[in-house]
Amino acid sequence: MLGRASSVLRRTPASAWRRLLRRDFTIAIDGPAASGKSSTARAVAQELGFGYIDSGSIYRCATLLALRKGAEAGAGGHEDIAGLVKSASIDIRTRPGLQRPAPGVTGTGRIAVPDVQVLLDGEDVTREIRTPEVNRLVAAIAGDSSVREAVLHIQRSLAGAAETMPAAATSGGVVMDGRDIGTTVFPDAELKIYLDASAMARAIRRWDEMSSQVSEAKAGVPSPRGAGSGCGQDQDQSESGSESAVDRTPAGYPSVEDIARELEQRDYADINRKHSPLRIAPDAIVIDNTSMTFERQVYTIVDLARERMGLPRKYDDV
Numbered sequence: 001m002l003g004r005a006s007s008v009l010r011r012t013p014a015s016a017w018r019r020l021l022r023r024d025f026t027i028a029i030d031g032p033a034a035s036g037k038s039s040t041a042r043a044v045a046q047e048l049g050f051g052y053i054d055s056g057s058i059y060r061c062a063t064l065l066a067l068r069k070g071a072e073a074g075a076g077g078h079e080d081i082a083g084l085v086k087s088a089s090i091d092i093r094t095r096p097g098l099q100r101p102a103p104g105v106t107g108t109g110r111i112a113v114p115d116v117q118v119l120l121d122g123e124d125v126t127r128e129i130r131t132p133e134v135n136r137l138v139a140a141i142a143g144d145s146s147v148r149e150a151v152l153h154i155q156r157s158l159a160g161a162a163e164t165m166p167a168a169a170t171s172g173g174v175v176m177d178g179r180d181i182g183t184t185v186f187p188d189a190e191l192k193i194y195l196d197a198s199a200m201a202r203a204i205r206r207w208d209e210m211s212s213q214v215s216e217a218k219a220g221v222p223s224p225r226g227a228g229s230g231c232g233q234d235q236d237q238s239e240s241g242s243e244s245a246v247d248r249t250p251a252g253y254p255s256v257e258d259i260a261r262e263l264e265q266r267d268y269a270d271i272n273r274k275h276s277p278l279r280i281a282p283d284a285i286v287i288d289n290t291s292m293t294f295e296r297q298v299y300t301i302v303d304l305a306r307e308r309m310g311l312p313r314k315y316d317d318v
């Protein structure tokens with residue numbers, strides 16, 4: 001036994017030990033809206049004992065600040081917004097998730113997804129940063145170079161803090177998701193993932209999220225995904241859910257087509273902006289999860305990370 005352990009130790013490259021000891025393994029997850037970045041990143045972070053940072057929520061806080069101050073996107077107000085971001089305190093807290101059925105996995109497989117709380121100057125804005133008003137404005141605010149510069153500073157300092165936060169990160173490293181993490185924020189990330197799914201699959205997932213929140217609110221049941229964090233529903237979110245989703249659209253709520261249009265507009269703005277547009281980093285691994293279970297995408301990324309850290313794969317038999 002001891003002999004086997006020592007031979008494993010001998011075979012483990014020095015760089016892997018350095019990474020494990022220095023706690024500096026970074027996983028960048030980029031992709032279009034509603035491709036599953038944040039729920040996947042949170043589950044991967046919990047599996048690996050890493051810290052997690054949802055960079056989209058920082059841009060959403062910037063947008064909320066702009067809305068609150070009445071600053072107009074595209075009307076010369078961006079300098080002010082960058083100033084507001086610089087003087088604000090933004091914190092992202094993760095609370096370990098319980099084992100619950102994964103989204104997209106009906107009946108089989110269970111995986112834990114932590115809840116996330118976003119604090120803006122100490123105020124819990126987790127829900128407020130996901131309103132339709134913020135959705136509409138966020139891509140325009142995120143297109144501004146001075147806003148991006150201010151957010152970049154926050155992203156890097158939160159990542160530094162997450163790596164040393166014992167409660168969130170027990171075995172080193174950080175997972176960050178967004179649009180430009182692998183290309184701009186952490187171009188040297190040890191693992192880069194580009195998560196994608198068909199436009200219709202993504203719109204249906206968002207619609208399902210919305211409708212489950214509506215029915216939970218009506219029933220007085222607290223959302224299983226935590227405060228606006230985007231996962232944990234036990235429901236069928238496959239492409240085949242399309243027709244039933246359309247049929248079930250409650251009066252006054254956006255249809256799947258409305259959501260698809262909103263996602264498309266935001267993707268267009270994110271892909272075509274001048275500063276740090278959404279791009280697939282040349283060294284990123286592309287995962288299209290249109291027909292993949294949530295569990296499979298988490299296990300795939302966890303094992304890729306383990307391999308690169310010099311650790312044995314964990315989920316070959318699952």
Ligand SMILES: Nc1ncnc2c1ncn2[C@@H]1O[C@H](COP(=O)(O)OP(=O)(O)O)[C@@H](O)[C@H]1O
Pocket residue numbers: 031032033034035036037038039040103104205206209229230231232233237238289292293294295297
């Ligand atoms: N492979 C998958 N199959 C079905 N639903 C998924 C899958 N991956 C993620 N989801 C669900 O899709 C929705 C959007 O995911 P989210 O992580 O919020 O995306 P993003 O951060 O890219 O906007 C969530 O409800 C999530 O649970």
Ligand SMILES: Nc1ccn([C@H]2C[C@H](O)[C@@H](COP(=O)(O)OP(=O)(O)O)O2)c(=O)n1
Pocket residue numbers: 032033034035038055056057059060138139142143177178179180181266270
């Ligand atoms: N690294 C990032 C993260 C988000 N953004 C921008 C672009 C997105 O439209 C908004 C919101 O991002 P968020 O990840 O919260 O959006 P979705 O959850 O995918 O709908 O922020 C960005 O420009 N760069």
